Amino acid sequence: xxxxxxxxxxxxxxxxxxxxxxxxxxxxxxxxxxxxxxxxxxxxxxxxxxxxxxxxxxxxxxxxxxxxxxxxxxxxxxxxxxxxxxxxxxxxxxxxxxxxxxxxxxx
Amino acid sequence: xxxxxxxxxxxxxxxxxxxxxxxxxxxxxxxxxxxxxxxxxxxxxxxxxxxxxxxxxxxxxxxxxxxxxxxxxxxxxxxxxxxxxxxxxxxxxxxxxxxxxxxxxxxxxxxxxxxxxxxx
Numbered sequence: 227x228x229x230x231x232x233x234x235x236x237x238x239x240x241x242x243x244x245x246x247x248x249x250x251x252x253x254x255x256x257x258x259x260x261x262x263x264x265x266x267x268x269x270x271x272x273x274x275x276x277x278x279x280x281x282x283x284x285x286x287x288x289x290x291x292x293x294x295x296x297x298x299x300x301x302x303x304x305x306x307x308x309x310x311x312x313x314x315x316x317x318x319x320x321x322x323x324x325x326x327x328x329x330x331x332x333x
Numbered sequence: 334x335x336x337x338x339x340x341x342x343x344x345x346x347x348x349x350x351x352x353x354x355x356x357x358x359x360x361x362x363x364x365x366x367x368x369x370x371x372x373x374x375x376x377x378x379x380x381x382x383x384x385x386x387x388x389x390x391x392x393x394x395x396x397x398x399x400x401x402x403x404x405x406x407x408x409x410x411x412x413x414x415x416x417x418x419x420x421x422x423x424x425x426x427x428x429x430x431x432x433x434x435x436x437x438x439x440x441x442x443x444x445x446x447x448x449x450x451x452x453x
Contacts, residue, residue, distance in 0.1 A: 258437055260439045260440075262378075262440075268445075269427055269443035269445055269446050270378065270427075270440070270443060271443070272432070272439060272440060272441045275432065275434070275437075275439045275441075276437075281441065313377065313378060315378075315439075315440075317437045317439050318436060318437055320380075320391055320393075321380045321382075321393040321394065321395070322380045322438065323380070324377055324378040324380075325377070326377050327377050
């Protein structure tokens, strides 16, 4: 299975901050990566697919980049509703695998 | 738009079979592929497998010997069965709709999830 490793595991930030989360794949996955947001007690929500394509309805303050093995999710100006856990996922090699998650906490 | 709702027992005894159903509304089950994902308490997401509207399926090798998925197009539902459960199968179980782009599969619509506890 392809291993997905996220860093950091948690980040403390304030409203308005720029937040960057990193995801590393154990092998080259081209641009085949998704990012999900999960709030406590809720299902994950697809934010970005194909590494940088914004899912319909997702605010433009979210952006994704990267290819090969290294990817980033950036929130340009953190909003109160963005405090959540974020997961990356590789969608190509089955079984699909997820990173362990990065919790964005309020500073 | 498509909405999903999981249903099934919240408590299953060890060694028994976990059975869950996902009801699709707002769209036809025959138009998409469908998946099951689970999340143990306080942990990350694990792919269980997926099934097409025609019934072809693919299961995570780590669970393959215990998993069966099926589709009922007449009811717009798909189902998951997991046999010989243990405490390690305690999790929130999600059903999800797959957004397929060629060979790539993203999960663009999720159910709210249902908590299944394995305990005697």
